[in-house]
Amino acid sequence: MKYRALVDLSIRSDKSGWLDIKAGEDFTPPKRMDIPGAIKQGFVEPIEKVKDDE
Amino acid sequence: MSKDTGLGDQLYVDGFDLSGDIGAIQSLNKTFAEQDVTGLDKSAIERILLLEDGEIGFANYYNPTAATHGLHDELSDLPDTDALVSYFRGVLLGAVTASLLGKQVNYGLARGNDGALIGENIAVKGSGYGLEYGYALTAGKYHSIGGGSLPALDGSLSGYTGGSNAPTVFFLHMFAMTGAAGDDVTVQIWHSDDDALGDPYTNLVSFTNVDIAAVPTAERITKTVTACKRWIKIATTTVSNYPTTVDFAVAAIRGIAL
Numbered sequence: 001m002k003y004r005a006l007v008d009l010s011i012r013s014d015k016s017g018w019l020d021i022k023a024g025e026d027f028t029p030p031k032r033m034d035i036p037g038a039i040k041q042g043f044v045e046p047i048e049k050v051k052d053d054e
Numbered sequence: 055m056s057k058d059t060g061l062g063d064q065l066y067v068d069g070f071d072l073s074g075d076i077g078a079i080q081s082l083n084k085t086f087a088e089q090d091v092t093g094l095d096k097s098a099i100e101r102i103l104l105l106e107d108g109e110i111g112f113a114n115y116y117n118p119t120a121a122t123h124g125l126h127d128e129l130s131d132l133p134d135t136d137a138l139v140s141y142f143r144g145v146l147l148g149a150v151t152a153s154l155l156g157k158q159v160n161y162g163l164a165r166g167n168d169g170a171l172i173g174e175n176i177a178v179k180g181s182g183y184g185l186e187y188g189y190a191l192t193a194g195k196y197h198s199i200g201g202g203s204l205p206a207l208d209g210s211l212s213g214y215t216g217g218s219n220a221p222t223v224f225f226l227h228m229f230a231m232t233g234a235a236g237d238d239v240t241v242q243i244w245h246s247d248d249d250a251l252g253d254p255y256t257n258l259v260s261f262t263n264v265d266i267a268a269v270p271t272a273e274r275i276t277k278t279v280t281a282c283k284r285w286i287k288i289a290t291t292t293v294s295n296y297p298t299t300v301d302f303a304v305a306a307i308r309g310i311a312l
Binding site for chain 1: 203244249250251252253254255256257289
């Protein structure tokens, strides 16, 4: 499932290295990312929700 | 942590690295005024603390070389504006620091009868803030050749596990930049609960963008709204063009009650 970043994010990828994601960018989060926590903190939104709002 | 020495220390004043011109740190004092409030019914003094204060004092050598920012060239004019002074206890990420925003109150030279010319002890006294002990977010001076992130610091190493709503204070010394006119850099603070294993790093606060023409410079900023998380790292970015090289150092103190 894809999410849209609402702020600039920097997260470890599932392999090695980092994913640097700019606000407004759509991305598939790494498996380890705490998506509920990120949504609660206002960092990301599911793409579907973004489309509904638009 | 075992007992340690003061070998390999650094002292920065307003974006100038004066470590090579300073022979000793005479004082790193964080103090409070006090009021005697001893009641008639007491058999020992009772005290309450009043205003906070701070002082950094250092012994120096005479170095008038303007081209390399010698100490005499930078500090003999006694500016009437506040100076940011930061002491780094070594050049490791997480090293203890002491920073003070204050007024330099003296400058003098003494010539000994053996021919030695040395600077008298210089005192910088707090202006609006006391001495703020913290820790280094850069391993001494960091030499950057492109935007990006620096290694993160685990706050639990200094007893901070995150979640405090108390203010967090950051100190930046921007020493030098090389590049073209118009180049600029913004130093940012990013934070995460778990070093981005699950909680991504996000931007907590940014220092003022610095143009190449404004270097050297220094800044103290306070972040009061968002609770600082356990892991913290520096990232650099640019508004127009990233300089060829940037030299800077950052210190922080968090979870404090002002």
